[in-house]
Amino acid sequence: MLIKSHCEKCKAAQQSPEYEKVTPRNNSKWSFEVQLEGEGTYECSATGLVFEVSEQALVRYSVLSWSESSEFLEDSWRPAGSINDVDVVNKDSSVLKFIHFPHSLCLTEPEHELSFSVLLVKGGYANIESTVDVTASHVKWRLSSLSPVGPIIPSHQHVKHHGVVLVYKEQDHQEQFCFHVFLASNHESEIQAIEEQVLSSGKKLIKIYKSAGGCRLEEKYYQLKSEPEGKIIPSVCVVNPFNLLCMYIILQ
Structure with a gap:
């Protein structure tokens, strides 16, 4: 499960709600799948990923290496959490409404508020998309496509x-x-x-x-x-x- 921060400053920041924990099936190293039994919000106990679904769904996902997508970051962006390849098995991707990506950044340390985005890689190209919300432990993104995706921040921002x-x-x-x-x-x-x-x-x-x-x-x-x-x-x-x-x- 996600290791909660002991940072006193972040305890005062917006905390992520407690979602129903689900234990995934480990298909191979860093590859998982989990059966979500109905509409709701679920947190993976192995990766910290949070899935919001509109109905029952089997979600399959892998934790990837940022080195494979580093060319899309160039000098302007840097990772703010893990990059993941997510799929919904035998159903339309629209049943997966939001994904919350865990991050380890201290939100209260910078002089200015951190600006999160999401890198979406598909077919050799990449899009940078906006996030919906940020808490002390997660970055929330509205699903637009099932592709390798992960949170990023501008490289000029100083972070801890x-x-x-x-x-x-x-x-x-x-x-x-x-x-x-x-x-x-x-x-x-x-x-x-x-x-x-x-x-x-x-x-x-x-x-x-x-x-x-x-x-x-x-x-x-x-x-x-x-x-x-x-x-x-x-x-x-x-x-x-x-x-x-x-x-x-x-x-x-």
């Missing part, structure tokens, strides 16, 4: 992202401790991607549980420090909140 820090501990046979530290936006899809990466690494990693809380990520340089002193690899990293970052701390 709500993020999370995930820490895993690895111990080798020489009694050395290595801590894997990940930064990601506070959405379950990115957190799940990190967990899958950890599981597929073949290493015995133990998750370190911390008290609930979050951080705000800027697209800048980050440096990690440890106490007691350890060797940090890499020593300095550039962080883009839409990419997964891992740092390592080796303590002897």
Whole structure:
């Protein structure tokens, strides 16, 4: 499910209503389908996507990579959430009225109100469409076509992202401790991607549980420090909140 922000400023901003949670069927990695039983508004527990439908519908959707659509963003736009390919199975697309895309942006940080749009990619071309509403966690869009679609903001806007820090501990046979530290936006899809990466690494990693809380990520340089002193690899990293970052701390 969507990880709610702990940002005190955003708690005062317009919050998204609580919708009926639905658990999708996972067809393959980042490909899902969910049976919506009737007219209403439903939130996917795996991706945070919200669907408003006028009747019963089977919705099939995939989380895509922005790299495949980066040519349409040029220098004027940047992603503000995930891009998704959505389809309604064996019914007219009009039964799906609205899609709410989760985002991780802090709405109260900029000096000026953030301006969201939606990029719609179809047949090798792209359209930029207006949004209907924006809350502290979602961008609402009125469906016009079933194509790869995702929220964007103008690239000149300075933004901060709500993020999370995930820490895993690895111990080798020489009694050395290595801590894997990940930064990601506070959405379950990115957190799940990190967990899958950890599981597929073949290493015995133990998750370190911390008290609930979050951080705000800027697209800048980050440096990690440890106490007691350890060797940090890499020593300095550039962080883009839409990419997964891992740092390592080796303590002897």
